[in-house]
Amino acid sequence: MPKIKDNRRVSDYWSRKAKEERYPARSVYKLKEVNLKYHLLRPGSRVLDLGSAPGGWMMYASESIGPHGLVVGLDLQSVKMKLASNMRFKQTDVLEIEPELLVEYGPFDLIMSDMAPATTGAKDVDQARSLELAVTAFELSQKLLDKGGAFLVKVFEGPDVANFFNDLKQTFKTIRRVKPKSSRQFSPEIFGLGLNFKG
Numbered sequence: 001m002p003k004i005k006d007n008r009r010v011s012d013y014w015s016r017k018a019k020e021e022r023y024p025a026r027s028v029y030k031l032k033e034v035n036l037k038y039h040l041l042r043p044g045s046r047v048l049d050l051g052s053a054p055g056g057w058m059m060y061a062s063e064s065i066g067p068h069g070l071v072v073g074l075d076l077q078s079v080k081m082k083l084a085s086n087m088r089f090k091q092t093d094v095l096e097i098e099p100e101l102l103v104e105y106g107p108f109d110l111i112m113s114d115m116a117p118a119t120t121g122a123k124d125v126d127q128a129r130s131l132e133l134a135v136t137a138f139e140l141s142q143k144l145l146d147k148g149g150a151f152l153v154k155v156f157e158g159p160d161v162a163n164f165f166n167d168l169k170q171t172f173k174t175i176r177r178v179k180p181k182s183s184r185q186f187s188p189e190i191f192g193l194g195l196n197f198k199g
């Protein structure tokens with residue numbers, strides 16, 4: 001990775017690496033970094049991936065959980081890659097999804113959300129929409145996670161994020177706030193990680 005604090009060059013580095021390693025998006029390296037540190041994805045894990053297109057996180061999860069695991073992806077947009085046998089995908093709006101429809105695939109060991117709103121350029125609006133997506137992911141996690149499971153969620157930094165993290169603290173034994181190296185330095189995104197769901 002380039003040592004200089006040049007946002008564009010760092011970004012190009014991750015995009016090039018994704019292309020070389022045949023991942024559909026550079027965002028895969030954010031999940032990879034968190035996973036290498038916290039071991040979220042294990043052989044046989046059941047994973048729900050919210051905001052999964054174009055499919056980088058699904059692909060990495062699929063490789064990590066192996067043939068006995070399952071990764072279920074949901075996104076507004078379709079994914080173009082070929083689905084491996086341990087992948088399922090549904091094109092849908094997570095804000096509208098009925099959790100009951102997902103029960104047959106769970107309970108999940110990991111629920112992860114890389115969902116991001118289409119940005120408007122108005123910081124307050126974008127933050128509010130990002131928080132709405134993160135809160136929806138959190139609500140789903142409370143219904144669909146197995147006891148002891150983990151939750152990884154992207155949210156744009158903003159005034160209400162501290163309250164959101166406090167809510168996570170009530171539900172998980174351990175909470176971490178993560179800014180992966182491959183996340184653009186000036187991007188407002190951060191990740192919340194909840195470990196050991198209290199159930």
Ligand SMILES: C[S@@+](CC[C@H](N)C(=O)[O-])C[C@H]1O[C@@H](n2cnc3c(N)ncnc32)[C@H](O)[C@@H]1O
Pocket residue numbers: 024025027028050051052053054055056057058074075076077092093094095114115116117118133
């Ligand atoms: C940064 S991309 C995800 C990249 C993905 N993790 C990967 O590795 O390929 C964010 C995704 O969130 C999705 N998204 C945003 N709002 C959504 C919603 N309400 N329901 C489902 N997906 C949503 C977008 O369509 C977009 O594909």
